[in-house]
Amino acid sequence: MGRWEPGARERLVVAAVDLFAEQGYDATTVAQIAERAGVTKSTFFRHFPDKRELLAAGQETLSRLLAEGIAEAPRRATPLEAVAAGLERASSAMGPMNRELAPRVKAAIASCVELQERDALKTVTLAAAMTAALVARGLPDPTAALASELGVLAFKRGFAEWSDGDRDGEEELAGYVLSALEELRIASASLG
Amino acid sequence: MGRWEPGARERLVVAAVDLFAEQGYDATTVAQIAERAGVTKSTFFRHFPDKRELLAAGQETLSRLLAEGIAEAPRRATPLEAVAAGLERASSAMGPMNRELAPRVKAAIASCVELQERDALKTVTLAAAMTAALVARGLPDPTAALASELGVLAFKRGFAEWSDGDRDGEEELAGYVLSALEELRIASASLG
Numbered sequence: 001m002g003r004w005e006p007g008a009r010e011r012l013v014v015a016a017v018d019l020f021a022e023q024g025y026d027a028t029t030v031a032q033i034a035e036r037a038g039v040t041k042s043t044f045f046r047h048f049p050d051k052r053e054l055l056a057a058g059q060e061t062l063s064r065l066l067a068e069g070i071a072e073a074p075r076r077a078t079p080l081e082a083v084a085a086g087l088e089r090a091s092s093a094m095g096p097m098n099r100e101l102a103p104r105v106k107a108a109i110a111s112c113v114e115l116q117e118r119d120a121l122k123t124v125t126l127a128a129a130m131t132a133a134l135v136a137r138g139l140p141d142p143t144a145a146l147a148s149e150l151g152v153l154a155f156k157r158g159f160a161e162w163s164d165g166d167r168d169g170e171e172e173l174a175g176y177v178l179s180a181l182e183e184l185r186i187a188s189a190s191l192g
Numbered sequence: 193m194g195r196w197e198p199g200a201r202e203r204l205v206v207a208a209v210d211l212f213a214e215q216g217y218d219a220t221t222v223a224q225i226a227e228r229a230g231v232t233k234s235t236f237f238r239h240f241p242d243k244r245e246l247l248a249a250g251q252e253t254l255s256r257l258l259a260e261g262i263a264e265a266p267r268r269a270t271p272l273e274a275v276a277a278g279l280e281r282a283s284s285a286m287g288p289m290n291r292e293l294a295p296r297v298k299a300a301i302a303s304c305v306e307l308q309e310r311d312a313l314k315t316v317t318l319a320a321a322m323t324a325a326l327v328a329r330g331l332p333d334p335t336a337a338l339a340s341e342l343g344v345l346a347f348k349r350g351f352a353e354w355s356d357g358d359r360d361g362e363e364e365l366a367g368y369v370l371s372a373l374e375e376l377r378i379a380s381a382s383l384g
Contacts, residue, residue, distance in 0.1 A: 078384020192270020
């Protein structure tokens with residue numbers, strides 16, 4: 001894994017994830033997160049509206065990249081090829097820091113219903129962004145909705161494997177996500 | 193539509209949905225909901241832990257019925273036939289009251305991020321229940337995950353059409369949900 005030099009935003013996310021893990025989400029205050037990250041509370045609020053949004057950080061960026069990748073896929077791309085283009089674009093936003101933090105983020109979410117809800121809404125939001133981009137390509141609604149669900153599922157499954165991180169020589173998230181999408185494409189033929 | 197005689201639990205849901213629509217989710221208190229429903233606050237808390245859970249009411253029942261239907265599907269059923277059995281079982285839990293309330297519930301959710309999050313988690317929970325039941329039938333993981341997503345999507349799409357309620361002579365939710373599943377099955381052949 002490469003090295004990364006965290007700025008204030010990244011330090012805030014790391015501090016929050018550590019504090020959630022150490023003392024629980026409910027017991028953690030914005031003041032504590034800011035202090036641990038070595039910034040002021042007003043710096044916190046320049047980056048995030050509240051502590052809950054910390055873990056959904058990047059949702060807008062991911063949605064935008066998914067939509068752009070889908071929009072710019074070749075005109076004759078199949079629905080899943082367009083989804084793959086979106087996933088590849090979005091995966092490029094995830095670097096070593098995301099990979100390193102992933103197990104702690106997962107543990108924080110698992111320990112707190114409020115974060116599970118926020119995380120679930122993130123999933124729904126990403127699916128909606130993909131569906132809209134696919135409908136804009138002229139796909140009929142059920143196909144667009146279905147292709148988006150495959151895309152979200154591939155992103156989640158690929159991300160989980162990537163953050164477990166034991167595939168030989170594969171460093172980039174995109175490789176994991178596109179393999180997961182291919183696996184789901186194959187599985188779709190055996191639904192009956 | 194048939195008539196339904198609401199008990200305390202149903203009256204609480206109706207009162208809450210109306211109050212959320214009239215004055216917003218944040219401004220609505222448990223005391224107001226109980227008063228509108230003509231019950232005490234302790235009756236409220238016998239039925240629900242807090243106001244947020246009101247709209248996720250039924251999540252456990254739906255999860256259980258989905259899982260039971262899938263478990264009891266014929267041994268040789270395809271993945272989607274098993275999902276259809278789960279959806280049919282779960283749909284039977286939804287009656288005229290759910291149909292009548294649906295537009296107001298939808299409006300309440302649309303107006304409030306907190307309820308959108310809760311609703312998203314409900315979706316994730318139902319998918320997880322189906323996936324576990326399909327894996328228990330011996331399906332490989334990606335197929336089970338994918339079949340569940342189709343099931344959740346079919347349930348949502350069928351429910352939306354059912355609550356719009358303009359299909360000739362079709363009263364039961366199950367009919368809408370199974371049509372939606374068939375539509376998605378057909379769409380899955382054109383994913384590329």
